[in-house]
Amino acid sequence: MKDISFNAPPRPRTLIHPGKSMPTRISHRHCKQGRHVRLYLQPGLSLHNALIEPLQALGIHSASTTLLGGAMAKLLYCVAPPDASGKAVICYTAPIDAGQANFIFGNATIGKDAQGQPIVHCHAAFRAHSGAVKGGHIIAKETFIGEQPISVLVIAFNEFDLQVSYDPETNISLIQPGEVF
Numbered sequence: 001m002k003d004i005s006f007n008a009p010p011r012p013r014t015l016i017h018p019g020k021s022m023p024t025r026i027s028h029r030h031c032k033q034g035r036h037v038r039l040y041l042q043p044g045l046s047l048h049n050a051l052i053e054p055l056q057a058l059g060i061h062s063a064s065t066t067l068l069g070g071a072m073a074k075l076l077y078c079v080a081p082p083d084a085s086g087k088a089v090i091c092y093t094a095p096i097d098a099g100q101a102n103f104i105f106g107n108a109t110i111g112k113d114a115q116g117q118p119i120v121h122c123h124a125a126f127r128a129h130s131g132a133v134k135g136g137h138i139i140a141k142e143t144f145i146g147e148q149p150i151s152v153l154v155i156a157f158n159e160f161d162l163q164v165s166y167d168p169e170t171n172i173s174l175i176q177p178g179e180v181f
Contacts, residue, residue: 040149067106071146111162
């Protein structure tokens with residue numbers, strides 16, 4: 001019998017947030033009914049405006065979206081390496097300009113920033129103009145839809161808002177569900 005042993009990949013790093021652990025790790029809310037919408041993001045608009053404007057017209061202020069791929073005229077993103085200061089587990093890098101790129105797949109959360117203004121928090125995998133496959137946090141206000149509309153599936157949260165607020169466990173601001181209304 002052959003020895004089929006292999007070198008296992010290294011153990012993933014354990015992330016320990018700087019703040020006190022919350023007894024409930026994930027805050028959640030329940031909607032009695034959901035609303036599903038299919039959008040086509042319009043060419044030339046920023047990813048932020050291409051998502052926010054049609055959703056606001058439909059009365060949607062908080063949602064989870066799936067971007068099904070498409071060309072971006074310009075894409076800026078950042079990644080989140082460990083925070084050298086130790087104040088948080090991660091810290092976003094400065095924006096990286098990928099130039100023209102093609103989304104492979106992405107997810108964007110729609111909510112409100114700490115001042116109540118619309119926000120798009122998007123993570124995606126994409127192919128950069130160089131051909132390299134990359135991924136990270138997309139800078140939605142500085143990323144622009146290419147020449148063809150991009151299809152997006154939307155699940156609207158009709159009974160609560162998502163809003164950025166400080167999280168004492170992670171020591172950073174996160175999008176979190178608000179109270180049910």
